Amino acid sequence: MKKWVRMTILSVVVIGAMLFTGSGGQMDDDQGHGSAGHADPVAPVLLALTVILASAKIGGELFERMHQPAVLGELIVGVVLGNLALAHSSWDFFGPLRTDTITVQWAFVVDNLARIGVILLLFEVGLESNVAEMRKVGLSSFLVAAVGIVAPFALGYLASDMFIKNVPAVILEMNPNFDISNIHMFIGATLCATSVGITARVFKDLGKIQINEAKIILGAAVIDDVLGLIILAVVAGIIVASETGVPMDLSSILMISGIAIGFLVGAIVLGLSVVPRLLKRIAVLKTQGVMLISALLFCFVFSYLANLAGLAAIVGAFAAGLILEEVHFTEFREKKHLHDLLSPVTTFLVPIFFVVMGVQVRLETFLDASVLGLALALTVAAFIGKQVCGLAVVEKDLDRLSVGLGMVPRGEVGLIFASIGKGLGVVDDAIFSGIVIMVIATTLITPPLLKFSLARAERRHAQ
């Protein structure tokens, strides 16, 4: 047997054993054992992190050996860890991470570490580019984003119209005059979402984050987030108006859009002039770690403000990365590259995000035949809708297929949209499951397809 096969088997046994130690109390936050010793609340967190990180590395290694991106391996081991309860009902170790509202302490902590992980990933990706470079591909980014809103919306509406013929009983009970087109419209809006974490990670894994296709996708994802927010506000406004009879509140929609666009433009314009000067001042500090901490703080502040402005935190993190450059840090006493300081932190936190994302996949939803038709239709609509994007690229010589594929994953953004729909009362459990399957499918197929299309483009260029 090959060395690494033996190692994998050994590791799986060890991880299994650790999970069982944990299930003996610690992972349930049951700290009330009678001993006189320390019962540190961090213990279950350490256990969960150990299992998650060990699995992430094994999954990444296995998939890389199969010539697949490591991130796919991390997602898949996450799916396995999260769905162990299907094999044996008492193996629901990661159950606390899979509920809509997390109530268990260690799960809060792991979930938040995952979120900080994806924020730092987008920050790191942003650092490898700058505003000027993004502006060069700006027209393509804008067109890709625009097409990536219109096409999925239209296709999503059609798919919904084909599969949902009657307003679900739950919704009718609450509102007898409910208009079925509200559902189609909302599903269309859900398909507009783009989650750029997966794509960014695949480009990074392949060492291609600097190519123009990556830049177009990243720019488009940022614009998409703004457009998606507006679409969602408009659709929610229409739905509320049709339910209550009160006409849509246009001014609030204008305000939501204004705040989001204002934040993005303001952050970048202000950032470009203020940040370098601010960093020059911070560089006089002598205490240890100022360089890394000030970079992290820029990232955190921008993410926080983006979230306040109604955008995804990762959009703020990416903007912060675009503004910051290695060059701003040359006056710091620590003669190091920011990249070398940031990379260990992301090495620690980023895999947590992708494993946790996999953990949240509920395989049982795939077994529900009644939603599979809708789910399949939505997935096809979601896939084709974003594929059309590729055609909007204005530059020649770029791989349109890769751009389209990079826009496909809906990830956590799609899930957020779906849960807003639940709150609005347009999405019942069956529709929700359909959307979730679409999100899972678009997220899982992207890494292998994108890797394939990028390799194909490279071969073609080489000829």
Added chain:
Amino acid sequence: MKKWVRMTILSVVVIGAMLFTGSGGQMDDDQGHGSAGHADPVAPVLLALTVILASAKIGGELFERMHQPAVLGELIVGVVLGNLALAHSSWDFFGPLRTDTITVQWAFVVDNLARIGVILLLFEVGLESNVAEMRKVGLSSFLVAAVGIVAPFALGYLASDMFIKNVPAVILEMNPNFDISNIHMFIGATLCATSVGITARVFKDLGKIQINEAKIILGAAVIDDVLGLIILAVVAGIIVASETGVPMDLSSILMISGIAIGFLVGAIVLGLSVVPRLLKRIAVLKTQGVMLISALLFCFVFSYLANLAGLAAIVGAFAAGLILEEVHFTEFREKKHLHDLLSPVTTFLVPIFFVVMGVQVRLETFLDASVLGLALALTVAAFIGKQVCGLAVVEKDLDRLSVGLGMVPRGEVGLIFASIGKGLGVVDDAIFSGIVIMVIATTLITPPLLKFSLARAERRHAQ
């Protein structure tokens, strides 16, 4: 005005402004705002981390400019942030971090990041030494630990006997036959605790973590943790026996001690033979980040197991660090030093621990005149009790004063002991406040005194 004074004022204004944005909802986990946007639960965590890390760096910088260790600055800004409510009742931004049982999500996350921070600090400190080096100063470590248990216990008993003449009414109500010597005994046990985080950090800040004094203290702190656990088990056994009339369960105390000692000896002996071979196997993995992740996993697993064995998680982390050596990582594909990979992670997380420690200081306890007498007596007993330790050092030429000072801080270990006393019903609110003040005082005076004594020893050596 000097540049850095202006910068500090500016930063304080910015941090204040951030706190006020946060208090408008986000920091209370109030995610239910009506907008259609993303409301990421990580947002309040990002805000808290920004305020904590920015304050930490400013505090560290100010105190370094005053020729004090940075860690003292981090503790003090923590005290300021935590006690803002004394200035204005609505400024209780960090209140959620100061409760016995944390109930707010962002506070869980920040508290756990702090705990991971101190675990990684002790791991990093352990990495700078190895088992052979520790064994060289082993006799001194053992004697220092032993004296550091006996002397504080005796002095604590006496101090308690002087100030507590009657069993508090609350305790008498629950148990009319309560023996007052139980209180003295428990207070004596509380004074045995040693929290080595502060000391390790001071030695690191001064670049002196490699000197023999540091090694003796670190070794003594590990042994102290084991002895403290045993003392606590014995005292708790006596108290429960005197309360219930059931004779003390010697076998369970033997088991607690056996598990703790067994873990430590077993982990180190097994670790020394297994870990290098295991790392050789892990080195064949090709996926990114294996070196850092495998080091972190060793640290997490050892910390987790130490905690299971009833010891502090940091004792496990330190043991993991002792076992691992840079030399084990030479076969890894990443040609980097483990230290360079670990240092950015600790730069991010360690200051969170010390600021959060400061945040938990309740200045109002100092205003309660009725406990101040007891508090002062306990502090003096705690200080002198550990000072005596220095005399137990067998090596010549070492600075006994520094060793004694390094053992003084009680930190979170003292607080854990005190809360166990609350659970046992031997510690009422007044005694608890007295212990808390002792913990605060021993923790805050250590950094400046230790810095002073180390500088004095260096001057003397140079002569």
